[in-house]
Amino acid sequence: MEYLKLLGIVIIVVGFALKWDTTAVVVLAAIVTAVFSGMSIPDLLTTLGQSFVDNRMVSLFFLTLPMIGLVESHGLKEVAVNGIQKLKKLTPSRILNLYLLIRELGGVFGISLSGQVQFVRPLITPMVTAAAESKRKLTDKEIDLIKARSAATDNFGNFFAQNLFVATAGVLLIASTMKGLKHPVEPMQVVLASIPVAIITLVVVAIYNRWFDRQFENATGSSKGGKR
Amino acid sequence: MVDTLLLVLYALIGVVMAIAGIESFRAKDNPARIGTGLFWLIMAVIFAFGTLLPAMIVGVLVVVIGVLALFKQIQIGKIKPVDGVHAAQAAKRLGGWVFAPSVVLAVVSIGVAQFTKLGGQVGIGIGAAVSLIVAIIMTRASGKMVYSDTQRMVRSVGAAGILPQLLATLGAVFTAAGVGSLTAKLIAGLFPAGSHLGGVILYCVAMALFTIIMGNAFAAFAVITAAIGIPFVIAQGANPAIVAAIGMTSGYCGTLLTPMAANFNSLPVALLEMDDPLGVIKQQAPIAVLLLVIQIGLMYFLAF
Numbered sequence: 001m002e003y004l005k006l007l008g009i010v011i012i013v014v015g016f017a018l019k020w021d022t023t024a025v026v027v028l029a030a031i032v033t034a035v036f037s038g039m040s041i042p043d044l045l046t047t048l049g050q051s052f053v054d055n056r057m058v059s060l061f062f063l064t065l066p067m068i069g070l071v072e073s074h075g076l077k078e079v080a081v082n083g084i085q086k087l088k089k090l091t092p093s094r095i096l097n098l099y100l101l102i103r104e105l106g107g108v109f110g111i112s113l114s115g116q117v118q119f120v121r122p123l124i125t126p127m128v129t130a131a132a133e134s135k136r137k138l139t140d141k142e143i144d145l146i147k148a149r150s151a152a153t154d155n156f157g158n159f160f161a162q163n164l165f166v167a168t169a170g171v172l173l174i175a176s177t178m179k180g181l182k183h184p185v186e187p188m189q190v191v192l193a194s195i196p197v198a199i200i201t202l203v204v205v206a207i208y209n210r211w212f213d214r215q216f217e218n219a220t221g222s223s224k225g226g227k228r
Numbered sequence: 229m230v231d232t233l234l235l236v237l238y239a240l241i242g243v244v245m246a247i248a249g250i251e252s253f254r255a256k257d258n259p260a261r262i263g264t265g266l267f268w269l270i271m272a273v274i275f276a277f278g279t280l281l282p283a284m285i286v287g288v289l290v291v292v293i294g295v296l297a298l299f300k301q302i303q304i305g306k307i308k309p310v311d312g313v314h315a316a317q318a319a320k321r322l323g324g325w326v327f328a329p330s331v332v333l334a335v336v337s338i339g340v341a342q343f344t345k346l347g348g349q350v351g352i353g354i355g356a357a358v359s360l361i362v363a364i365i366m367t368r369a370s371g372k373m374v375y376s377d378t379q380r381m382v383r384s385v386g387a388a389g390i391l392p393q394l395l396a397t398l399g400a401v402f403t404a405a406g407v408g409s410l411t412a413k414l415i416a417g418l419f420p421a422g423s424h425l426g427g428v429i430l431y432c433v434a435m436a437l438f439t440i441i442m443g444n445a446f447a448a449f450a451v452i453t454a455a456i457g458i459p460f461v462i463a464q465g466a467n468p469a470i471v472a473a474i475g476m477t478s479g480y481c482g483t484l485l486t487p488m489a490a491n492f493n494s495l496p497v498a499l500l501e502m503d504d505p506l507g508v509i510k511q512q513a514p515i516a517v518l519l520l521v522i523q524i525g526l527m528y529f530l531a532f
Contacts, residue, residue, distance in 0.1 A: 003414075005405050009451055012398070016442035017488065023302070023387045026394045026447075027294030030401045037405035045287030051400035052290050053278040057234075057349050058393040062241045062382065063356035067329050067363045069377030073310045074367045075319025079326045082319070109334045111327070116496045125500060140503070148507035151496035152484075155512060158492075159480040160519070163473060166337050167352040170446070173392040174472045175348075177450055180400035181408070181458055185469040187348040188341050193473035196526055201519060208515060 008033030051180065058172045064110065076111075077118050084123055092128045092146070092216060093209040096153045099124055100205055103157025104198060110165035115154040125150045132216040142215070149212055153205065160201035163194035230347055235279060237353035242276030245269075247375065248382035255305050255383075263301025267293060268382075271390065290397075297387060304386040318367065325366060333359035392446055399450040412459030419460075427460035428528045435475050436482035436520055443488025445479030452479075466531035474527040481523070484516035485509060 008029040015025030034044040084102070087095055103115060128146050132138060138146075163170050166187045171194075175187045249268030255261050270289050278286060296302050319326065333355045340351030364374060382389075402408060412421075419430060434456050438448035453475060461471050483489045486509070493508050504510070 002410065005407060006410065008398075008402070008405075008407065009411075009455070012447055012451060013438065013442055016444055016447055021297045021300070022391055022444070022447075023297035023394065024294050026391070026398055027290060027297070030398050031291070031294075033398075033401055033405045033407060037407075039405075042284060045291070046283045047287070047401060047404050048290050048397065049281075049283035049286030049288070051397040051404075052393065053274065053283065053286055055393050055396040055400065056238055056241075056275060056278060058396050059241060059275070059390060060237065060349060060352050062244055062385075062389065063237065063353055064333060064359070065381040065385070066244065066374060066378040067333065067356060067360040069381035070360070070363045070367060070369055070374060071326055071329055072381075073315055073318075073373070073377050074326060074363075074369070075315045075317075075322060076326050078316050078319035079323060083324075109327070109330045111330045116492075116499055120496065121499050144502050144504060144507055145511070147496070147500040147502050148504070148511040151500060151508045152511040152515075154496075155484060155492050155508075156515060159483065160477060163476065165334060166341065166348055167333070167355070169389075169392040170476060173396055173446055173449065174476055176393075176396040177399040177453060178468055178472050180396060181403055181454055183458065183462055183468040185472060186341075187352075188338070189469035190473045193467075193470040193530070194477065196530070197474065197477045197519070197523060200522055200526075201515075204518060204522075205515060 005033050005036040007036060055176045055180065058169065058176045060172060061167050061169055064167055080119070081123060084119070084127075087127065090131060091213050092131045093206075093211075093213045095124065095127050095131055096150065096209045096212070097206045099150075100153050100157045100202065100209075103154060104161035104164075104202055107157070107161030107198070108164045110167055115158055116151060120150050120154050124154070135216055138216075145215070149209070153209065156201055156205045161198045164191055164198055166191055230345075230350055233346065233350045233353070237350070238278065239276045240353070242272045242274075244378060244382055245275060246272035247379050251379040252305075252383060255307075258303055258305030260301045260303040261305065263296045263299075264303055264305065267296055267302045267387065290394075293387075293390075302387045304384060307380055307384050310380075322366065328366065329359040329363040332362050395446050395450040399454055402450070402454045408454040408458055411455035415456065415460070421460055422464070424461075424464055424466075424532055425528055427456075427464060428466075428531070429524055431456045431461050431471070431475055432478040432520060432524045432527060435479040436485070436516075439479040439482025440486040440488070443483070443486055443490070445476060445483050448479050448482070449476050461527075461531070464532075466527075470531040471527060474523050474531075478520055478523050478527075481516040481520040484512040 011029040011032055030048055087098055125147050128150055162168050171187050171190045174190050175185055178185045245268050249265045252261055252268055253265035274286055336358045337351040337355030340346055340354050341348040434452050435448055438452050439445045442448055457475050462468050496508050497505055
């Protein structure tokens with residue numbers, strides 16, 4: 001039964017979907033795939049060990065952790081917060097788009113703070129809410145929308161700019177996996193190929209956020225219920 | 229030369245992981261401190277001596293890590309957070325200069341990769357070393373402080389930090405087992421190969437869909453690139469770097485759409501005390517779909 005070796009894929013998909021321990025799931029999937037492709041136990045262990053050692057480059061980002069730890073304990077977050085606070089008195093979309101730009105620039109230099117915890121909750125959401133409220137009182141539903149949009153903007157900037165830096169796990173994973181799949185690529189090539197998506201995201205999301213402003217410009221309240 | 233330098237870098241990672249291991253053993257309040265310490269020490273051994281050890285031994289060690297994880301013996305535990313007062317004082321003193329080490333890291337890594345024959349990986353290592361030295365000089369941090377920040381960072385990354393390497397390993401095992409050619413044969417029955425655009429659509433949509441199901445684009449990447457990306461897109465002569473890079477970001481469109489990616493889509497709901505559990509995903513959905521379509525176009529036009 002040749003198809004049994006596809007069981008490894010099934011294990012990965014089901015295991016991640018059911019939130020089993022990810023480390024255990026991946027190791028199990030590798031073992032099952034090897035067993036059903038007809039490898040003996042020593043062969044399996046050798047293949048697993050050799051592949052793991054060959055892919056050490058993916059974990060090179062560990063070398064950057066001492067420096068990141070040091071700047072974090074010396075006020076990286078605090079300086080960023082002070083900077084963003086200077087953006088007061090802007091429209092909601094301006095604040096969101098400047099934050100998006102900052103997040104993407106951070107991606108270029110490999111600065112990836114946990115944005116939702118460190119910026120969106122304490123800083124971005126209150127600032128956007130205040131900016132929108134300067135026109136009129138907001139409904140609870142609108143405040144919820146602002147929270148959601150702020151969190152979404154953080155994810156957009158984080159996801160589509162993180163591959164702009166050579167030493168991120170994503171770029172290293174791509175380079176190492178492609179080497180294993182016999183189509184080697186350099187991390188730097190992956191970075192270059194990720195630039196168009198990062199720029200397009202910046203433009204598309206900026207327009208999307210500009211639209212968001214319209215909801216709050218209308219003085220009578222919710223613009224969506226206007227059809228009746 | 230490059231290989232020797234890489235061995236030095238891997239040995240340094242081994243040191244960093246050994247530090248995390250020692251401190252994990254010493255974290256008395258972590259019920260899984262023995263397993264967690266063992267996990268980091270095993271990783272340290274694999275990084276420092278991986279090339280000297282027989283591959284079979286490393287295989288056994290990887291299985292041991294899997295077993296530790298299965299029995300929940302690798303736990304981050306409580307880690308002392310950054311000292312807020314110290315950070316605020318340093319922030320006042322350093323101002324914008326606090327970003328300098330990160331910029332140094334990026335510039336040096338890319339500079340070494342572009343202008344020397346040492347390559348990108350050695351570049352990252354040299355960049356990391358130079359930027360650390362810059363950070364130490366700037367912050368005038370003591371050795372003790374560097375040690376304590378290192379162990380804090382590495383330990384808080386936890387087992388999730390080696391997931392990318394494990395997934396790349398899985399990709400290599402898939403290749404050795406011939407999984408890619410088999411799935412290609414299977415899918416070719418349903419979906420005719422040979423069309424550039426068809427292959428690109430199949431790969432990008434599959435990346436997004438599998439990420440939606442699995443909640444993790446990295447995991448989807450290892451599987452789908454072997455099964456679809458290579459046989460249906462790259463085998464037709466597409467540029468592998470462009471296909472792989474855009475394939476991964478197509479997967480991120482799936483991340484934006486799935487409650488499975490709890491860190492990104494559910495955590496903010498709790499953190500921001502929102503009423504609608506799918507609120508963040510609803511705001512992301514239009515952009516995710518639009519970016520997926522745009523990326524299909526990008527891959528089709530740029531890779532061929």
